[in-house]
Every structure is written in structure tokens, then in C-alpha cells.
Amino acid sequence: MTRPPPNVVSIAGVDPSGGAGVLADIKTFSALGAYGCGIVAALTAQxxxxxxxxxxPPVAFLRLQIDTLFADVELAAVKLGMLGTADVVAAVADRLAHFGAPFxxxxxxxxxxSGDHLLAKNxxxxxIEALLPQSFMITPNLPEAGVLLEQRAPESVKEMYRAAERLRDMLPLSSERWVLLKGGHLPGAEVVDLLFDGDRMIELPSPRLDTKNTHGTGCTxxxxxxxxLPQHAGGLRPVEAAVRDARHYLLRAIxxxxxLAVGRGHGPVHHFHAVWPRQQA
Incomplete structure (x- = not known):
């Protein structure tokens, strides 16, 4: 009997241009064989x-969204994106802990x-206090790593190693937890990401692609x-395999x-690059 696709939910903001946030997440889930659900944590004019x-939106309504969905749908993984305020972060952390959300x-x-701030300083x-303990994996870029660690952003792959180690120390030490530190802000023809579980540090290099259309790459x-992650569960090195396949998908999307021809700024990546050409042909 064929297994149904895993149900995966995005808890994030809405970008009306569709390049980032919940809309981009739903496209990505769909392109990769998962059934996408979405909970709106913020609305943007973007x-x-x-x-x-x-x-x-009111935090009470956010909690109601989470409670109502989790009470009915068996979710195999959760993606967290833009949460905006301390109250929203606290509410999401509380409900994820209540439901024991996986992955x-x-x-x-x-x-x-565009450079606009999407998370309040407070x-x-x-x-760090409430949400990181609920996270199976965190995926900061270099500026975000600097904020989390209260230091300047890493400026070399060597500095990324130390940052990844310190970020892993912020996650629960008694269970499997992962850091994916993204190195796209470093200069050069190659982008190196680091995947670290507290034991193995895995370098993931890829070529830097020449396009301005990179809006939503982190979300994607x-x-x-x-x-x-749920589709690779039970396989050989499932987390590493999921991350490698996800990076390959993103590279193809970039x-x-x-x-695409979406807007006059940083356009979106092509989430359905593997599907639309066949339809057009």
C-alpha cells in the first residue's frame, strides 16, 4: 500500500508577492511531495x-489556528519562518511543546x-529561550548567526566553524539537534554551508549562481x-540526505x-522548475 504524502505545516508570515513566507513554503512542500498546511503568524505589505x-494578528487567534490544525491533522514536520514579535514567538513555542511537534x-x-527588519529586537x-529548545534544526544565515550569538557575523569559513559550534550549544544537548549555518553572505564563486550535530561538521559547497532573483531562498x-525530513526518515543518514536534497532543489530553483518575470527587484526562485517545463512542452 502506498503511503500518503507527509503533512507539513509552515508557521510564518505572508508575502503577497509569493516569493517568501507561507506562500513560498507551500509551493516548496508541494514540489517536493509533501502536503502543505499554513498558519499565518504575520501579514506583510511586500x-x-x-x-x-x-x-x-492577535496572538489568541494564532494559538487558535495552531490548536485547531494540530487537533485534526497528523503533522510530520513544522517549518517556522517570520514570527515578528516576542509574544508570537512565545505562543508558538508553547503550542509546539504542548503538541510535541516533530521535526x-x-x-x-x-x-x-530588501533590508527591512522582520523580527523585533526584544x-x-x-x-533563544523558548523556541530553540523546540527546534530539531535551525537554519540561520551569517547575519542571523551574529545576532543569535551577540557578535559580528562570521567573515570566513573558519569563523563559521566556531559559530556553528556555539549555535549547537544553544540547542538541547541531550538529544539529536542540528545546525545548518548558511554561508551565502561570504564573497567568492563558491557558497559553503555547514551542517553540524555536535559531533560531525559537514561542509556543503555549491557554486554561486549569477542572478538577482534570490528572494525567499532561506524560506525555500x-x-x-x-x-x-519525514520522507528520508529510516534511511541512511536521513538528516544529511534531506539537507543535501533540499540544497539541490534550491540550486535548481535559483x-x-x-x-520568471515577477517584479522589478529581487524576484523569487522558481519553485516549480521541475514541473512547469513539462507542462509547457
């Missing part, structure tokens, strides 16, 4: 050039591609990992991004 406004992938979204401490990668 396009490919700027974020012009942010609205946070929580936390992308600590702090700044949009929410960082709450994220973390949601791809969340979609693939490489195909210029086929």
Missing part, C-alpha cells in the same frame, strides 16, 4: 523591492532581502528540509529563476 508594512525546522527570519531573547531551503 513586493520584490520593499516591505512597506507589517500587521500581526521543527526553525529559520530565524530577521531581515528581508523577540530575539524569546526565540528550510521548507524543503522540513518536507524531506538556476531557473530568470525564467
Amino acid at each position: 513586493n520584490t523591492q520593499a516591505v512597506t508594512g507589517v500587521h500581526t 521543527v525546522v526553525c529559520d530565524p527570519v530577521m531581515v528581508a532581502k 523577540a530575539v531573547a524569546m526565540l 531551503l528550510s521548507s524543503a528540509i522540513a518536507a524531506l 538556476a531557473s529563476a530568470d525564467a
Whole structure:
């Protein structure tokens, strides 16, 4: 009997341009064979050039969204994105702990591609205190790692090693937890990410692709990992395999991004690069 696709939920903000946030996550889940659910933690007025406004729904309604979905749908993984405020972070952490949510992938979204801030400063401490303990994996980029560690962002792969070690120390030490530190902000023709579980430090290099259309790359990668973790469970080195496959998917989505024509700023990656060409043909 064929197993149904895993149900995966994104708890994040809404980007009306579709390049990031819940909409991008749902596209990624769908492209990678997972059934996507979405819980709205924030609303943004946003396009490919700027974020012009942010609205946070009442926290009580956010909790109701989570409770109602989790009471009915068996979820195999959770992706966390833009949460915005300390109250929202605390509410999400509380409900995830209540339901014992599996495979929580936390992308600590702090700044949009346009440079606009998406996480209140007072929410960082709450994220560290309440949400990181619920996370199976965190996926910060280098500026986000600097904020979490209260230091400047790593400026070399060597400094990334130490940062990944310190970030892992912020997660529960008694169980399997992972850090994926993304090195895309470093210069050079190659991008190196580090995957670390407290024991093995795995370098994941890839070529830097020449396109301005990279809006939502962080959202897409973390949601791809969340979609693939339950599908790789039980296999050989399942976490490493899920991350490698997620990075491959993202690289293909970036490489195909210029086929789209969305906005005049940093456009989105092509989430359905493997499907649409066949349909058009």
C-alpha cells in the first residue's frame, strides 16, 4: 500500500508577492511531495523591492489556528519562518511543546532581502529561550548567526566553524539537534554551508549562481528540509540526505529563476522548475 504524502505545516508570515513566507513554503512542500498546511503568524505589505508594512494578528487567534490544525491533522514536520514579535514567538513555542511537534525546522527570519527588519529586537531573547529548545534544526544565515550569538557575523569559513559550534550549544544537548549555518553572505564563486550535530561538521559547497532573483531562498531551503525530513526518515543518514536534497532543489530553483518575470527587484526562485517545463512542452 502506498503511503500518503507527509503533512507539513509552515508557521510564518505572508508575502503577497509569493516569493517568501507561507506562500513560498507551500509551493516548496508541494514540489517536493509533501502536503502543505499554513498558519499565518504575520501579514506583510511586500513586493520584490520593499516591505512597506507589517500587521500581526492577535496572538489568541494564532494559538487558535495552531490548536485547531494540530487537533485534526497528523503533522510530520513544522517549518517556522517570520514570527515578528516576542509574544508570537512565545505562543508558538508553547503550542509546539504542548503538541510535541516533530521535526521543527526553525529559520530565524530577521531581515528581508530588501533590508527591512522582520523580527523585533526584544523577540530575539524569546526565540533563544523558548523556541530553540523546540527546534530539531535551525537554519540561520551569517547575519542571523551574529545576532543569535551577540557578535559580528562570521567573515570566513573558519569563523563559521566556531559559530556553528556555539549555535549547537544553544540547542538541547541531550538529544539529536542540528545546525545548518548558511554561508551565502561570504564573497567568492563558491557558497559553503555547514551542517553540524555536535559531533560531525559537514561542509556543503555549491557554486554561486549569477542572478538577482534570490528572494525567499532561506524560506525555500528550510521548507524543503522540513518536507524531506519525514520522507528520508529510516534511511541512511536521513538528516544529511534531506539537507543535501533540499540544497539541490534550491540550486535548481535559483538556476531557473530568470525564467520568471515577477517584479522589478529581487524576484523569487522558481519553485516549480521541475514541473512547469513539462507542462509547457
